[in-house]
Amino acid sequence: MYPILLLPALILLFGVFGIPIVRYIWLSFHTSSVLTDLLPIPNNGANWIRLFSDSRFWQDAIQTFRFAISSVILEILIAISIAILLNQTFKNRGIVRTITLLPWALPTTIMALSWRWIFNTPYGPIEQILTLFHLNSINILSSPKIAWFATVIADVWKTTPFIALIILAGLQTIPEDLYEAFKLEGGNEFSAFQKITLPLLQPYIFLGLLFRFAQAFGVFDLIQIMTGGGPASTTESLSLYAYLNALRYLDFGYSSTIIIATFILMIIFSLFTWILIRQTKSLLSIR
Amino acid sequence: MNNRKIVKGIKYSNFKYLLLTLILVIFNILGIKAQSKKAVEINFLMPAPFAESTKDLVKEFNQDKNNKINIKVTKGPLETESVSDLAISSLLLGDNSFDVILIDITWLPKYAAAGWLVSLDQFIEKGEWESLAPGARLGNSYENKIYRWPFVADMGLLYWRSDLMPEPPKTPEELIDISLKLKQAGKVKYGYVWQGRQYEGLICVFLEVLNAFGGGWINDSNEITLSNKKSIQAANWLKRLISSGVSPKSVTNFSETEALQAFKEGNAALMRNWPYAWAELQKESSAVKGKVSIANMIAKNNQVPVSTLGSWGFSVLQGSKNKSEAYRAIKYLTSTNSQKRLFLNNGYTPTRIDLFKDKELISNSPILAMLGKALSSAKPRPETPYYAQISNILQTQISAILTDNKPIDEAMKLAEIKTRQIISSSGQK
Incomplete structure (x- = not known):
């Protein structure tokens, strides 16, 4: 009605998101490092050429996707079960709901340190349990093949409550009558879940999925604290690599290139997910 | 009525605090000004x-x-x-x-x-x-x-248990022999603990070993020698510490703290650490108080021992x-x-x-x-503005070697090539 009223919000958005993005794109076509006394000097896309042949960037990209996809899928699966549980009426439900939210409320730094301790060999509790049963120690955080999954576990532990909360909100919008009608028609609990709960929850699941994916794709603090990117750089995420380039190597041009490339990869992936979601949605409505 | 009284009370005391804060702030400002004139x-x-x-x-x-x-x-x-x-x-x-x-x-x-x-x-x-x-x-x-x-x-020091051995090992071979003997005799759980996590500490350890074998990272004329025979021997020895059981497998996730912890509890015969650890080992909580000495790093017979500065x-x-x-x-x-x-x-x-x-x-x-x-x-470690980059490259590859992620030759060759890329791109100023 009054598009002019949107202006303040638009200006704010442009200031907070637009300017930095434009600045990074501009910087990604410049060399700005100790070589140039930190002044930006145009380099005809040398950063981008370097990026395409930088095996470490692509290795980190694969690791970041692997981390994001597996943690988000696990989180959704667990969150649905938690949300359904929390939606039941039982004694002290309020307390249980609050406790469930606790991991999400903890600062990432603190919980990452705790997880580093839990997975620690030889002092961590997991190791102690293994020794108790005379099993071989598995050196979780120093095995390139499994260390990344340990970071996924920590992430799932922390952010599942967030999705559970969104899905719980979704569950509460489903009217009880639907289930009652379904029961009258002779449907059992399981098919009620399949035919009513899941389809009606879909928008909430997709919302959580997109939120969490964007967040997981930019993971930094958790990895930095739990493993520092090791062992053998197998847990290094794209954000960590961009950070190393900027603050440790003082190579701001290349760091901006990594950030913009990450941004582009994320947009492509989100579009892909969105198309996928639309297709499954239309499939469901046909059914 | 009662409620109202309370509200009033809060308001009044709030005002008091506000006044007090204001006075303090003014004094502070005056105080800082007075000080800055003098010093x-x-x-x-x-x-x-x-x-x-x-x-x-x-x-x-x-x-x-x-x-x-x-x-x-x-x-x-x-x-x-x-x-x-x-x-x-x-x-x-x-x-x-x-x-x-x-x-x-x-x-x-x-x-x-x-x-x-x-x-x-x-x-x-x-x-x-x-x-x-x-x-x-x-x-x-x-x-x-x-x-x-x-x-x-x-600088890096070799901490050794004076109650378990008459003198510290001087060569890489001696270190392995002493450690295995003590371990087999059941005197200690681990032979030698050091910093093997992927971080700067690993480079400090590796440089000392590299020098012990006569290998090198970058020499004064900017030549990179990570894949020569002696450097590979050094990496090989470090890996052998783990495979032979001299050091625990978990050493690949040790920083200074974990190494000190193991040594302090009396679980290890030897430790590589910095001078700060000495004071920690003299505390009452230390199980090895009075049983520890320090020594120079180990080196091959024909090499001078070197500590990372x-x-x-x-x-x-x-x-x-x-x-x-x-x-x-x-x-x-x-x-x-x-x-x-x-x-x-x-x-x-x-x-x-x-x-x-x-x-x-x-x-x-x-x-x-x-x-x-x-x-x-x-x-000192190589003195270049690109130190953080080349250190990170080497950290990744050494970590890959120690955690069985890559064969030694391949990892060292890769570290050399990538280091050369960084150094040569910095030369095109």
């Missing part, structure tokens, strides 16, 4: 432990009105690299809030190349530099200019408005008297040569002579 304020940024240990020295200095300098210490984070992040962020923003920062030896070339540091040559008087121990003089310059005054010397020192920042006062404050904190007290109270290895011959210190510390010896055999 120049020099702001130091230091990692938290250093800010804590220098507290008394700073207090005494500030109380002496003749100094006309007021040292203010900003306590940085505990973790080394976070301090660098904080300093770099403030420097990039052109924020002039710090006059002096305490920096690690590996940051110096980067900071100097970025033009953030003031060359100290203009302040250093004749003979002053020579008052430093030769080992402590290393790693403070970039392109022949001095940018840093060393505050605490730090890791020291902290003060640099004056380009943005400081009072550079010569800043230098005077640095000189105070690194004076003979200050270093003496810091060694006695905190175990900070001195950087001044005369302190290694000081009778009081020698009688107080059984390890001072050994520290002096280790310092004289200490070697």
Whole structure:
């Protein structure tokens, strides 16, 4: 009605998101490092050429996707079960709901340190349990093949409550009558879940999925604290690599290139997910 | 009615507090102004432990009105690299809030190349530099200019259990033999503990081993020698420590803390660590109190043992408005008297040569002579502004070797190629 009223919000958005993005794109076509006394000097896309042949960037990209996809899928699966549980009426439900939210409320730094301790060999509790049963120690955080999954576990532990909360909100919008009608028609609990709960929850699941994916794709603090990117750089995420380039190597041009490339990869992936979601949605409505 | 009374009461007391705060603020402002007329304020940024240990020295200095300098210490984070992040962020923003920062030896070339540091040559008087121990003089310059005054010397040491062996191992072979014997005899759980996590500490360990075998990273003429025979032997030995059971598999996730923990509990016969560990091992909580000695690093018979030099020192920042006062404050904190007290109270290895011959210190510390010896055999890491990059490359590959992620030859070759790429791209200035 009054598009002019949107202006303040638009200006704010442009200031907070637009300017930095434009600045990074501009910087990604410049060399700005100790070589140039930190002044930006145009380099005809040398950063981008370097990026395409930088095996470490692509290795980190694969690791970041692997981390994001597996943690988000696990989180959704667990969150649905938690949300359904929390939606039941039982004694002290309020307390249980609050406790469930606790991991999400903890600062990432603190919980990452705790997880580093839990997975620690030889002092961590997991190791102690293994020794108790005379099993071989598995050196979780120093095995390139499994260390990344340990970071996924920590992430799932922390952010599942967030999705559970969104899905719980979704569950509460489903009217009880639907289930009652379904029961009258002779449907059992399981098919009620399949035919009513899941389809009606879909928008909430997709919302959580997109939120969490964007967040997981930019993971930094958790990895930095739990493993520092090791062992053998197998847990290094794209954000960590961009950070190393900027603050440790003082190579701001290349760091901006990594950030913009990450941004582009994320947009492509989100579009892909969105198309996928639309297709499954239309499939469901046909059914 | 009752409620209303309470509300009123709160309001009144709020007002009282507000007034009190206001008065305090005004006094503060006046106070700061009065002070600034008398003394120049020099702001130091230091990692938290250093800010804590220098507290008394700073207090005494500030109380002496003749100094006309007021040292203010900003306590940085505990973790080394976070301090660098904080300093770099403030420097990039052109924020002039710090006059002096305490920096690690590996940051110096980067900071100097970025033009953030003031060359100290203009302040250093004749003979002053020579008052430093030769080992402590290393790693403070970039392109022949001095940018840093060393505050605490730090170098890798071999801690050994004097109750388990008559003398420490001197060669890589001896280390393995002694460790395995003690382990098989059931005297200890682990032979040798060190820092194997993928981080800077791993590089410090690896450099010492590299030198022990006569291998090298980058030599003075910028040649990279990571994949030559001797360097590969060094990597091979480090890996053998794990495969032969001399070191636990978990050593690949050890930093200084974990290594110290294992040694302190009496679980290990040998440990590689820095001088700070000595004081920790003398505490009542230590199971090995009185059973520990320190020694030089191991080396092949035909090689000189080398310790990795890791020291902290003060640099004056380009943005400081009072550079010569800043230098005077640095000189105070690194004076003979200050270093003496810091060694006695905190175990900070001195950087001044005369302190290694000081009778009081020698009688107080059984390890001072050994520290002096280790310092004289200490070697800095490659001094290039690209140090963080090349270190990260090597960290990744050594970590890959130790965790069975890559064969040794392949990893070392890759480290060499990638290091060469960084060095040669920096040469095209």
